[in-house]
Amino acid sequence: MMRRMRRLRKPGLRRMVAETRVSTDDLIMPLFVDERLKKPVEIGSMPGQSRHSLESLAREVEALEELGIPAVILFGLPEKKDEVGSGAWDPAGIVQRAAERIKETTSKVVVIADLCLCEYTSHGHCGLIKNQEVANDETLPLLGKTAVSQAMAGADGVAPSGMMDHMVAAIRAALDDEGFSDIPILSYAAKYASSFYGPFREAAESGYSFGDRSGYQMDPANALEALWEVRLDIEEGADMIMVKPAMPYLDIVRMVKDEFGMPTAAYQVSGEYSMIMAAAERGWLDGERAMCEALTSIKRAGADMILTYYAKEFARKGWEG
Numbered sequence: 609m610m611r612r613m614r615r616l617r618k619p620g621l622r623r624m625v626a627e628t629r630v631s632t633d634d635l636i637m638p639l640f641v642d643e644r645l646k647k648p649v650e651i652g653s654m655p656g657q658s659r660h661s662l663e664s665l666a667r668e669v670e671a672l673e674e675l676g677i678p679a680v681i682l683f684g685l686p687e688k689k690d691e692v693g694s695g696a697w698d699p700a701g702i703v704q705r706a707a708e709r710i711k712e713t714t715s716k717v718v719v720i721a722d723l724c725l726c727e728y729t730s731h732g733h734c735g736l737i738k739n740q741e742v743a744n745d746e747t748l749p750l751l752g753k754t755a756v757s758q759a760m761a762g763a764d765g766v767a768p769s770g771m772m773d774h775m776v777a778a779i780r781a782a783l784d785d786e787g788f789s790d791i792p793i794l795s796y797a798a799k800y801a802s803s804f805y806g807p808f809r810e811a812a813e814s815g816y817s818f819g820d821r822s823g824y825q826m827d828p829a830n831a832l833e834a835l836w837e838v839r840l841d842i843e844e845g846a847d848m849i850m851v852k853p854a855m856p857y858l859d860i861v862r863m864v865k866d867e868f869g870m871p872t873a874a875y876q877v878s879g880e881y882s883m884i885m886a887a888a889e890r891g892w893l894d895g896e897r898a899m900c901e902a903l904t905s906i907k908r909a910g911a912d913m914i915l916t917y918y919a920k921e922f923a924r925k926g927w928e929g
């Protein structure tokens with residue numbers, strides 16, 4: 609008897625034996641809100657993506673809710689930056705106002721606030737600077753304050769992305785102290801120092817004025833270290849953990865999922881998005897199919913949730929296998 613694998617590759621059967629399906633339910637849409645804007649402005653390096661004003665952001669979230677997207681993650685661009693990043697915890701800061709505004713007109717979408725100082729500091733680093741270095745422990749109370757102000761504004765969850773040691777513990781304690789023990793933390797636990805963040809730094813104007821982020825983000829060469837990062841974040845109280853970027857780090861997604869079995873997110877970052885969109889614009893590949901294939905690979909590797917700039921398009925067009 610010859611086992612013929614091709615028997616199950618006819619259209620209907622192929623669908624029936626598919627092991628992985630990306631669903632709109634898995635997706636988290638990143639959104640940029642810019643305090644200086646009255647109207648949305650397209651992001652040149654990320655075709656199809658815009659920086660929003662407060663009003664256009666609210667309308668966009670309504671559209672996403674309508675399409676069944678379960679969650680958004682907010683990145684703020686403040687009018688003014690300073691040395692310490694005080695816009696991050698300002699009760700009238702841009703992300704705080706955005707969370708409040710979204711809650712006025714939508715009720716189902718989960719609003720996650722990205723929690724980092726880099727969009728708010730004049731030097732662009734993710735924490736306080738001392739002697740040309742990001743000072744870990746001095747940064748922690750600022751992250752705690754930021755989390756509390758985001759929760760007070762109505763954020764349903766916070767996502768610390770600065771890769772400071774002990775950030776999850778500091779944020780958990782600050783939230784609990786202020787009566788927000790029910791606010792979950794999605795930790796960017798294994799975040800690599802990646803060139804794939806290039807377009808995001810234009811989108812969020814979060815480029816840095818000196819050095820790089822290799823003093824706090826992980827070395828792409830390391831996998832076992834990611835397990836330590838994730839383990840420590842879980843011990844400190846992370847409810848969900850993230851691997852970022854996604855596609856160049858699918859081995860890490862798989863390891864983390866197998867080792868901990870926690871709700872696991874992967875972030876298909878700006879560069880992953882823009883590469884596909886740029887190649888599609890040139891006619892070098894079919895953008896829609898490439899995007900669905902990329903998202904499928906991320907889910908197949910073990911991600912329960914995918915942060916992707918393609919979420920809206922995916923929800924609109926549905927599955928393209």
Ligand code: PBG
Nearest residue numbers: 724726769804805808877878879
């Ligand atoms: C900020 C932050 C970055 C991203 C998410 N949060 C940039 C960075 O760390 O340099 C990247 C997202 C993307 O590229 O899509 N800490």
